Amino acid sequence: MPDMRTAVVTGANRGIGEAIAARLRERGMHVVGTSREPRDGFATVDVTRPEQIEALARQVAAERGVDVLVNNAGTSLRGFDENVARQTLDTNFFGAMRLTDALLPSMRAGARIVMVSSGMGTLSHVERELRARFEDPALTREQLVELMDSFVHDVGAGTHASRGWPSNAYSVSKIGMNALVRVLARELAADPRRILVNAVDPGWVRTRMGGGAAPRTPEQGARTAVWLALLPEGGPTGGFFRDERPAPW
Numbered sequence: 427m428p429d430m431r432t433a434v435v436t437g438a439n440r441g442i443g444e445a446i447a448a449r450l451r452e453r454g455m456h457v458v459g460t461s462r463e464p465r466d467g468f469a470t471v472d473v474t475r476p477e478q479i480e481a482l483a484r485q486v487a488a489e490r491g492v493d494v495l496v497n498n499a500g501t502s503l504r505g506f507d508e509n510v511a512r513q514t515l516d517t518n519f520f521g522a523m524r525l526t527d528a529l530l531p532s533m534r535a536g537a538r539i540v541m542v543s544s545g546m547g548t549l550s551h552v553e554r555e556l557r558a559r560f561e562d563p564a565l566t567r568e569q570l571v572e573l574m575d576s577f578v579h580d581v582g583a584g585t586h587a588s589r590g591w592p593s594n595a596y597s598v599s600k601i602g603m604n605a606l607v608r609v610l611a612r613e614l615a616a617d618p619r620r621i622l623v624n625a626v627d628p629g630w631v632r633t634r635m636g637g638g639a640a641p642r643t644p645e646q647g648a649r650t651a652v653w654l655a656l657l658p659e660g661g662p663t664g665g666f667f668r669d670e671r672p673a674p675w
C-alpha cells in the first residue's frame with residue numbers, strides 16, 4: 427500500500443515506545459519500530475551510532491518517506507559523573523537530534539515530529555541564569571549544543587552545581603530536548619512541508635525505567651504522544667504537552 431502513512435518510532439520494542447507504535451498501527455499507519463539491540467521485526471538503531479542512523483535514513487528514503495517521527499529512545503544511568511553525563515546526553519539529546527536531522531530530508535508534507543521528554547525536563551531544575559539562556563527566543567542550535575557540552579564539562583570539573591546545573595544528567599538531557607523542539611520549530615517555520623514538532627511529558631509510567639510503582643500504564647503514557655503525532659494541519663508547534671494540554675517549560 428504505497429499511500430499508507432509511515433511512522434518511525436525509536437525504542438519501540440518495549441514500554442512507551444511499544445505502546446505508541448501499537449496505537450499508530452491501530453490508526454492505519456505503517457510503523458518502522460527501532461530497537462537498540464537486534465530483534466525480529468525491528469530496525470536495529472542505537473541513536474549514538476551514526477552509521478545505524480544513516481542506514482535507517484537510507485531505508486525510509488528508498489521505501490516510503492516519513493510522515494511521523496517519534497523520538498522515544500532514551501536512557502537513565504545509575505550514578506553521576508562526567509561519563510554518565512556524556513553518555514546520557516549522547517543518547518537522549520544528541521541522539522534525538524542526529525536522527526531527526528537524518529530523517530528530515532525524507533519527511534513528507536504535513537509530517538509530525540514528537541520528542542518524548544519528561545517532567546524532569548522543566549526549567550525549574552536549573553538556576554535563574556541558565557534558565558534565561560534556555561528561554562532566550564533567539565537561542566540557536568549552536569548555542570544549545572554549547573550549553574549541553576558545557577554541562578558535561580562542568581560535571582567533570584566539579585563546578586556544575588555552582589554554575590546552576592542539577593546533579594541529574596537525565597534531567598539536563600530532557601531540558602535540552604525541550605529546547606531543541608523550540609529551535610527546530612523556528613528552523614522549520616519557513617519549510618513549505620508544514621512540519622510540526624512538539625515535546626511530550628508522558629508522566630510517570632510503569633516501564634523498566636519508571637519502575638513498578640509508577641501510576642500510569644504505558645498505554646496512558648503513549649496517549650499524548652499519539653495525539654501530537656496525528657495533529658491536524660495548523661496545529662501547535664514548538665510546544666511541550668502533557669495530557670493533551672500545554673505544560674510549563
